[in-house]
Amino acid sequence: AMTVKLGVVTKPGSAQNIAAEKFKALVDERTNGEVTVKVFHSASLGNETEILQQIQMGTVEMGVITSGVFDTFDPIVRVIDYPFLFRDDAQADAVLDGPLGAEILTGLEASGFKGLCFSENGFRNLTNSKRPVRTAADVSGLKIRVMDSALHNAIWQSMGANPTPMPWPIYTELEQGVIDGQENPLWVLEVYRFHEIQKYLTLTRHVYSPHIAVASLSWWNRLAPEMQSLLQTAMKAAAVFQRADNRARDADRLRMLEEEGMQIEKRPDIASFREKTDVMREMNLYQDPRVKSLLARMLAATR
Amino acid sequence: MTAQLLILSLLFLFVINAPIAVAIGVSSIIAILVQGDVSLMMVVQRMFGGTDSFHLMAVPLFMYAGVIMEAGGISRRIIDFANALVGWLPGGLAAVAVVSAMFFAGISGSAAADAAAVGAVMIPAMKKSGYDSDFAAAVQASGGAIGVVIPPSIPMIVFGFLTGASISRLFAAGILPGVLIGVSLIVVATLISRRRGYGAVSRFSLTEVLRTFRRAFLALGTPLIILGGILFGIFTATESAAVAVVYALFVGMVVYRNIRPRDLFTLFRDGSLTASIVMFIIAAASVFSWIAAIEEVPARLSSGLLSLTDDPVLLLLLINLVLLTAGTFVETTAALILLVPMITAMLPDLGVDLVHLGAIVVTNLAIGMLTPPMGICLIVSGSISGDAITAVSRRVLPFLAILIADLMVITFFPPLTMWLSGLVTK
Amino acid sequence: MNVLETASRRLNRGVEGCLAVMGLTMTSVVAAQVFSRYVLNQSLFWSEELARYLLVWLTFLGASSAYRRGMHPGVDVLYVRMSPGLRKAALIVVHGASMALFGVMIVFGCRFAYFVRLQISPALFLPKWILFAVIPLSGAILMVHALARLAGDVKPRASE
């Protein structure tokens, strides 16, 4: 019998938790209960950076972690968060499940992670309480909460917004108007009930944000090859399940958000946003030769 | 096995009077060593991670605000104003002590600071007017406990940090319970004073109220900044604390001119010192909660309580009992960190809002500050009045009785906490 | 004059200076963010991270000063009822436990700082090992204070 500790920071029902719970069920079924996956949710182990450190140490075996957080461990991951990179779900899947995605996952081994696969947070969309946003000009001056990430800060700065880094959770800050808006995939609006406090939703889909399922490399290398492949395929199946599940529910989410009174801009002027974020390619963030080369190939693959 | 060792070594270290942070840290180290497959580097990661928080920044900031307002000479002005308001009651000075503590509570986040700041003036004043010394200390200790119920409140910040509950809402939830506690303490103090013949100090005079209000006006601006800023959504709790510090510096240095630039060193050093005591406990307790989570201790304890009953009313009473007991023996921050994960694990069975639960928890721990042996307000007041803790604790009993009645109202009458908290919007 | 005691006193004087400066800086940084957001309508990207790390440094350095001043609370309900002999034994166990914690802070603090040597903070691009170094550093200062106190507690004072 073996116990696998898996850490996520979100609460049950969230994207990471759905992938984690599916993985747990599949492993239980495929090993006849020999291997138990224990899911530690709601940040009971620490924040995502800390869970990754625990995985590096081998204290925690696995995690399903937002791609942006890997940035402090390996800057290569930031190519995924390049704005307006992927056209749609199919393209994101094709690239991330293909050789370029594999290159990113393999790259993580240098930091002590066995990268297993990508599940999804999803395409990020902008909400705010101030005004409808259709073009990049409408974003000007909006106080938008961003993750604690230089990249996401740069994205919103280049669009002319007033990005405000703030730790999760942000419900009260939005409600009180300390910030005007936030950007996240649709499931977040539903699970965290942001429709109660945000009036305007724009389907900007500015960044496709995956979660990366990782294991501790030192632990992984001690596993028998059959166990490795069992866990690998189970996690891949869980990811495929979660991505399909998340996408299938987006239509219902949009309907619900509209019924709850949100005003939704479904066809914003993406070209106007793209024009502003094009400068990012030349930014210092992407000047590391490894990062620059991968970004060039990613851009080529998604044109 | 690991879980039992964790708890037992903690209790042992408590018993031999180890500093609380050391007791919590070392018992976690022992548990990690016994558990075997975890590196002790986790101790360092959790200590760092536990204190690396924007929300917890409010802890030192509210300490600075309190220290600076105090040095700026506001206690005297607040007390004069309170005197004009309630000094005419029988046992007027006791009522003044409580009302001053309520106003001071709006500035300070700590009960001990509240009891110390007001008590330094009011306890000698009461003794001089013929009050029994231990009674004076008991009144001030009880008043001090309001310090953590009326916002700002360090225990509420810690509760919000632990549970993700909005600190702004927790603050709003504390206002009416704080007023309830203050009024009920005044009633008890007045009844006792009438029986003992402690007289009134003054007659009521509206002009005196207005005159002292004008003098205290700027001092009373701090609670307005903190509460107004939070209720109307201008700042986060942490930011309101920073603004309160800047305001306090302005009032103390420019308007009242009681603080000179070179005093800043002492003020910020003292504030940092008091804050770091709370923060070091949080650091050590973060290691504890991590290993406890790995060993599923909170879940096991809460299912233990749930196996006794699943009736929400009985459960809430049981939680109050556990918290009061913990508050009697354990320091507030430590009690929060050790118990809150267990209590919130039961939230779905309790049928109460998380913010309401926070108000209940903090009120319990405020009462715990009045019970020996670990009653910080008793210790502070007793040391000002020069009385033994046992003498003061005997005189504190009637106040404890009314506080427990208040606690029941706060627990079972949700509108008292939820009404203002619901107004924290847009 | 005892060498340990002198070291402990001097270290603490430096630390207390840092506490005041860091507290003032932290307040200014948070206040500057509020000012910048409302008056200049431009949020500061670095302020939150800087203030958080100041808080961490302030916590651990402050804990060392508070320890030297004997300000960390304990639960003394049984301790005060112990016989002098028992009390001394308890005191020595407490010193031992404290030094064990400080020792872990030093040894594993250094190892952890080395462990994260390649990571940088997201907003300020500060190397994380420098940020984590506060734990072994404070652990070392705490250890000096603890040794000075132990020497004072175990050895009866010569001149009194």
Ligand code: NA
């Ligand atoms: Na208060």
Ligand code: NA
């Ligand atoms: Na107590």
